[in-house]
Amino acid sequence: xxxxxPENVVVSKLDSLASWCRKNSLWPMPFATACCGIExxxxxxxxxxxxRFGAEVFRFSPRQCDLMIVAxxxxxxxxxxxxxxxxQMNEPKxxxxxxxxxxxxxxxxxxxxxxxxxxxIPVDLYLPGCPPRxxxxxxxxxxxQDKIQREGxxxxxxxxxxxxxxxxxxxxxxxxxxxxxxxxxxxxWSSEIKSS
Amino acid sequence: MLKPETAxxxxxxxxxxxxxxxxxxxxxxxVVPANQIYDVLQFLNHERGFDLLVDITCVDYLRYRDATDxxxxxxxxxxxxxxxxxxxxxxxxxxxxxxxxxxxxxEGANWLEREVWDMFGIRFEGxxxxxxxxxxxxxxxxxxRKDYPLQGRxxxxxxxxxxxxxx
Numbered sequence: 001x002x003x004x005x006p007e008n009v010v011v012s013k014l015d016s017l018a019s020w021c022r023k024n025s026l027w028p029m030p031f032a033t034a035c036c037g038i039e040x041x042x043x044x045x046x047x048x049x050x051x052r053f054g055a056e057v058f059r060f061s062p063r064q065c066d067l068m069i070v071a072x073x074x075x076x077x078x079x080x081x082x083x084x085x086x087x088q089m090n091e092p093k094x095x096x097x098x099x100x101x102x103x104x105x106x107x108x109x110x111x112x113x114x115x116x117x118x119x120x121i122p123v124d125l126y127l128p129g130c131p132p133r134x135x136x137x138x139x140x141x142x143x144x145q146d147k148i149q150r151e152g153x154x155x156x157x158x159x160x161x162x163x164x165x166x167x168x169x170x171x172x173x174x175x176x177x178x179x180x181x182x183x184x185x186x187x188x189w190s191s192e193i194k195s196s
Numbered sequence: 197m198l199k200p201e202t203a204x205x206x207x208x209x210x211x212x213x214x215x216x217x218x219x220x221x222x223x224x225x226x227v228v229p230a231n232q233i234y235d236v237l238q239f240l241n242h243e244r245g246f247d248l249l250v251d252i253t254c255v256d257y258l259r260y261r262d263a264t265d266x267x268x269x270x271x272x273x274x275x276x277x278x279x280x281x282x283x284x285x286x287x288x289x290x291x292x293x294x295x296x297x298x299x300x301x302x303e304g305a306n307w308l309e310r311e312v313w314d315m316f317g318i319r320f321e322g323x324x325x326x327x328x329x330x331x332x333x334x335x336x337x338x339x340x341r342k343d344y345p346l347q348g349r350x351x352x353x354x355x356x357x358x359x360x361x362x363x
Contacts, residue, residue: 076352077332083358111339111348112331114355121358159360 019152022066022092023145024054029065029089031082034072036099036131043134053141062088067144071131073101075112079120086121092156094148096140097123100130122164197274197281199224204244204280211239225283230269233286234296237271241301246273246282249302252309254316258342265289267316271298288318297323315340 005011028050032040043050050056059065062085074082086095097117100106103126105115117123124147127140151158158164199222208215208226212235216227228236240246250272257263265287273282288295297320298305309320310329317338320326328335335351337344 076355079355083355086358110346111344111351114352119353119357120355122360165359165361 015153016149018154019149022152023148025057026053026055026067026094026141026144027057027059027065028055029062029068029085030058030060030071031068031085032071033074033078034099034101034131036071036102039131039134039137040069040071040098043137048134048138050138050141053138053145055141062086063090065089066093068093068095069098069137070095070102070117071098073106073108074114074117076114077112079114079117082117083121092152092159094124094144095122096125096127096137096144098127098137098140099132100128103128106130198279200280200282201278204282207244208236208240211243212236223281223283225285227285227287230286230288230292230295233269233271233284234298236284237273237298238301240273240282240284245275245277246280248274248276249298249304249308250274250281252298252305252312254312254318254340256316256340256342267293267318269295269312269318293317294319294321296321299324314338317341 030037030040032038042048044056044058055067062068066089068086068089070082086093097103101108101113102117103123105113109115114120118126125140125144127136129136132140199219205217205224209217212228212232214229214232215236218225218227226236251270252272253270255268255270257266257268267288269286269288271284273284274280286295293316295318297309299309299320299322306323306325307329309323310325310327312318313320313323313326314328314330315338327333331339337349337351339348
């Protein structure tokens with residue numbers, strides 16, 4: 001016995017429907033620290049028009065955002081700020097590491113630049129480029145939308161799987177340097193040297 | 197910018213006999229002993245009208261060819277009336293990395309001296325706000341010294357890891 005379904009009724013899974021809503025209204029948190037930020041602004045402007053993908057609502061309050069775009073190098077003085085902003089964002093949330101510097105430190109292999117934000121916060125998508133063109137960022141957002149649609153659930157269960165709990169990269173230091181614990185290491189950070 | 201007038205150079209030589217004047221590509225520099233640096237700068241400010249302190253910077257000559265002293269502290273001065281420019285240098289060695297602050301002469305020396313302290317660890321006696329300016333206050337090294345490794349001692353990797361679990 002077939003049930004008559006009216007023309008204007010669609011049958012779907014609730015997870016799929018939630019993901020469809022989420023992926024089409026990503027609210028980016030622009031964490032723009034360098035030239036990638038300029039490309040990010042260009043992506044938001046009328047020529048490339050990120051609004052075509054439902055992600056035009058840039059908010060400067062992390063509490064209103066669900067997509068962090070880290071655009072530019074992050075130095076060690078900025079990383080605690082980045083982590084705090086990430087923690088203030090509401091679930092479900094995603095992170096795009098935009099450009100070579102945010103992903104790996106880029107050419108800035110120096111004492112102050114964090115060699116990839118994925119060592120310290122979760123990253124869902126990496127964008128190569130120095131800086132990436134707006135088309136690349138748009139492609140990244142499309143790919144992230146596909147990812148959200150593919151694995152998204154209403155309960156956010158996809159974030160609780162084992163592989164998403166681990167940092168993407170181990171804290172591998174250069175040979176000859178002391179192994180650094182992720183907690184603040186008193187050998188490196190001391191309050192003894194202070195101004196007179 | 198112009199080279200300093202002969203009268204300025206002569207007055208400087210008369211004021212401090214140990215001064216060494218040299219010249220490179222139209223830039224004149226005067227090397228003075230560290231214990232007289234404040235007097236020389238005060239003289240140039242008060243008597244010779246060097247009213248603008250362009251920059252204070254420093255060079256670490258560790259392992260530098262033919263170098264006899266560790267740090268070269270550099271003051272770049274300008275007289276905005278006559279357009280003279282003069283570079284005053286002094287050499288410092290450990291453990292006496294301290295010079296008097298020139299903030300009484302030029303208010304703008306405040307942040308410049310803080311930066312030299314931050315990067316090279318040279319103290320400025322009498323500075324009104326002797327703190328690091330760029331690096332975190334708890335940073336334990338002076339990164340522009342030549343014996344500090346380029347990639348640091350692990351400070352850049354010394355943070356807690358935030359996972360999806362504890363975010």
